[in-house]
Amino acid sequence: MALTDVQIRKTACPTDKAQIKKYDADGLFMAFKRSGKKVWRYRFTLAGKEKLLTLGDYPALTLKEARKIVGEFxxxxxxxxxxxIARAKKKQKDDDCKPTFEPVAREWMEQVxxxxxxxxxxxxxxWMEVDVFPYMGGMTFEEIEAPDVLLILRRVYAAGHEYKLRKLHSYFSRIFSFAISxxxxxxxxxxxIxxxxxxxxxxSEHRPAFTTATDAGKLMRMIEGYEGSHLTRDALKxxxxxxxxxxxxxxxxWKEIDFKAKQWRYFVSKTSVEHIxxxxExxxxxxxxxxxxxxxLEYVFIGARSVHRPMSNNTMNAALRSxxxxxxxxxxSHGFRAMARTLLAEKGWNTDFIERQLCHKERDATVEAYARAKYLDDRCLMMQDWADYLDALRDGAQVIPFKRSA
Incomplete structure (x- = not known):
């Protein structure tokens, strides 16, 4: 006699048995477990051998769905x-069709x-090829859980790369959002996470700087007396x-420098604006x-190893250490910005002029579009005054070695 949903719901396994079976038709039956689980199973004979196949649990797999599956089997x-075997191959094919992390991440990378x-x-x-893809690239999005992401972030954190840690977390979130959309x-x-x-x-990243007139004067004298590369000394100046x-x-x-207008015009990638x-003099x-x-050549400050590349990012700091x-x-090397900001403010220059010259990002996108030439006349006066001031500080004494504070 075929099973009904009412019969299945009312049937329970006696406590003195591990399970009982109730048959439907065409090899389909249900195993009622002592634990309370109700499991669909399928018995069939192939090449003279009887075999069993588990289909799934009831009621997640309904009676109607179980009968349909058995009909196909x-x-x-x-x-x-x-x-x-047919079901295993189908599952493998379905898994092969499921998108994995790396190709979707690369699609996102290409777009952004x-x-x-x-x-x-x-x-x-x-970062992706070294820190992420070797561990997660082949995983499907169904497989990836928060602990998988966290494991990668912990590796980066353990290596001491806090900036990379925060950026990668942001990238992960954006890639998953991209995949969802x-x-x-x-x-x-x-x-x-x-x-x-x-x-x-x-x-916060600590960028030390000399911010007193006395220290600035000492620094300028030390740069003037630097005995290393002429190119490096001029870069520091x-x-x-x-x-x-x-x-x-x-x-x-060189193409960015307008000697006639006395301006250097270039694109600032950090704030995505043109700057002057x-x-x-x-x-x-x-x-x-x-x-x-x-x-x-293309670059003003050419590299030591190739004249077609710019100066190394460590050159100026190495010179300061020397x-x-x-x-x-x-x-x-980044401290020259804080030094100028502090001392120009002490000299009484308008902070708006200073901030614009530092090319900090404007809060208002509309203002940003016109920020390039903002306060330009005032900034011209300020920059010349600043240069004269540095000369005066430099010429205040003979070249002496800087003494660290105790």
Missing amino acids: NLEVMRGVDPA SRDWVDKSAQKLTT HGKAKRNPAKD VMRDLFGKVN LMALMFTRPGELRQMK VPLS QALAILEGLKPISSH MGIDTKTEHC
Whole structure:
């Protein structure tokens, strides 16, 4: 007699038995377990051998669905095909069709990095290929859980890369959101990871700087007396005079310099804006002196290993260290910005002029679009005054070694 839903719901396994069976038809029966579970099973005979196949639990797999599956299996048995093998192959095929993390992540990377500078895009690719894909690239989105993401983040944290840690978490979240929007994932496990609870508060990057007139004067005298590369000495001088970000100065190109207008115009990738640096007479003189060295090339500050590449990102800090300055606790190449901000403010210059010259990101996108030439006349005066001030500080005493505080 065929089973009914009412009969299945009312039937229970006696406590003195491990299980009982109730048969439906065509080899389909249900095993009622002492634990209370109700399991669909299928008995069939192939090549003279009786075999059993578990279909699933009731009521997750309904009576109607179980009968449909058995009907399909009986047709396969009639053709001499083992339903268990056929189902395994189908599952493998379905799994093969499920999207895995790496190709979807690369699709996202390709899309979002179109407007990025090459350096940022390459950094993202390297991080993914080194820190993520070897561990997660072949996993399907169904398989990936929050602990899998956390394991990768812990490896990065253990290596001491806190900046990379925070960025990778953000990238994970964006990749999963991208996959969800394209129907390739159903949830975002990165959102289950609360970074502050697991890794603590973000430590702000410490960029030490000399911020007194006395220390600034000593620093300028030490740069003037630097006995290393002429190119490096001039780079440090221009860092002090123009207080741009070190990477921007290293990658300065001759085509960006307008000697007639006394301006350096370039694109700031960090804030995605065009920026103008008014050039003081002192800065122009330094650049004129560099023309015989590199004006026939692309970069003003050419690399030591290749004239077709810019100066290394460690060159200026290495020079400061060679002068006896601790770049981790006293002053680093990025510290020229804090030095200028502090001393220009003390001299009474408008903070709006200073911040615009530092090219910090504007809160208002509309304002940002017109920020390039904002306060330009005032900034021209300020930059010349700053250059004259540095000369005065430098000439205040003979070259002396900087003494670290106890």
